[in-house]
Amino acid sequence: MDQTSQVTGRPYSELIEDGYIIREFSQDLSAFELVWHRDKEDRLVEAMHKTDWKFQLDNEVPTELNRIFIPKETYHRVIKGTGNLKIKIWQRG
Numbered sequence: 489m490d491q492t493s494q495v496t497g498r499p500y501s502e503l504i505e506d507g508y509i510i511r512e513f514s515q516d517l518s519a520f521e522l523v524w525h526r527d528k529e530d531r532l533v534e535a536m537h538k539t540d541w542k543f544q545l546d547n548e549v550p551t552e553l554n555r556i557f558i559p560k561e562t563y564h565r566v567i568k569g570t571g572n573l574k575i576k577i578w579q580r581g
Contacts, residue, residue, distance in 0.1 A: 509577040513541075519568040531558045532578045541569035 499521035500511045513522075524546070533543070534555045542550035546563035553575070558564055566573070 507578075509579065510536075511575050511577065513566065513568075513573040513575075515568075515570065515572050517568070522566050522568055524563050524565045526561050526563050527558065527579070528560060529579045530560050531580075532556070533558060534576045536574040536576055539569055539571065539573055541573045542567035 499517045500513045502509060502511050504510070532555070533553075535541070535553045539553060541553050543553040543556050544550040544565050544567060545558070550567050553566070553573070
């Protein structure tokens with residue numbers, strides 16, 4: 489089942505809460521939708537619950553998705569685990 493947002497074309501739903509971006513990835517999305525990408529600003533990403541989803545920076549091995557700093561313009565991706573994934577993102581330009 490394809491869970492990509494019909495509004496944004498991205499594999500997550502998103503809302504802004506207390507100055508943070510809250511994103512939720514469905515367990516029903518295809519792992520192929522989680523592509524390597526980079527962002528235009530530094531980000532601090534934190535899982536909002538215990539999860540077996542993984543995070544990977546370019547040229548590094550996948551790690552647990554706890555609290556991760558992502559420098560701007562650095563390729564990275566999320567690796568699908570079980571259940572839904574909900575993360576909190578703080579970004580700075």
